[in-house]
Amino acid sequence: MYIGKVVGNVVCTQKDEGLNGLKLMVVQPLKDDLTPKGKLQIAIDTLGQAGKDDIVYLAKSGESSLPLKKQKELVPSDAGIMGIIDYYHIQDQGGNKDE
Template structure:
């Protein structure tokens, strides 16, 4: 799992059948100090409550769709939860 910030939304006129009814969000992966790490990516909002500016934690690959209880979902990343408080002890 890793941390990201929701930076946008995705609107699709057509999408894969396995993604019907799913909210897609643009997220920016973050380092431990909450600075950007790599390029933004699209993630499924599996908790159905994440929004713009939220700090979230993600799962990659097959694990990204586990909360959806579906056999196969076309997904590389899924939002697993919203982070309310975050700190790193040094």
């Protein structure tokens, strides 16, 4: 899994049948310090609730469509939004505790 920021959405009039009724979002993958990492990606919003500027966590490849249970076969996707992050904190890498 990895984190990203929703920066937009995608509207398609023609798409694979397995994607009908699903929200497609444009996501910028992020590093641990929440700075951009790599290229923009298109992700299925498996929750149906992600919106612009949300920080989300995603799964890659086949795992990205597992929550959909839309059909017996997997939905074609490279990335799927699994959750919306409300709070994000990383402890000091040196193991130092705040005093």
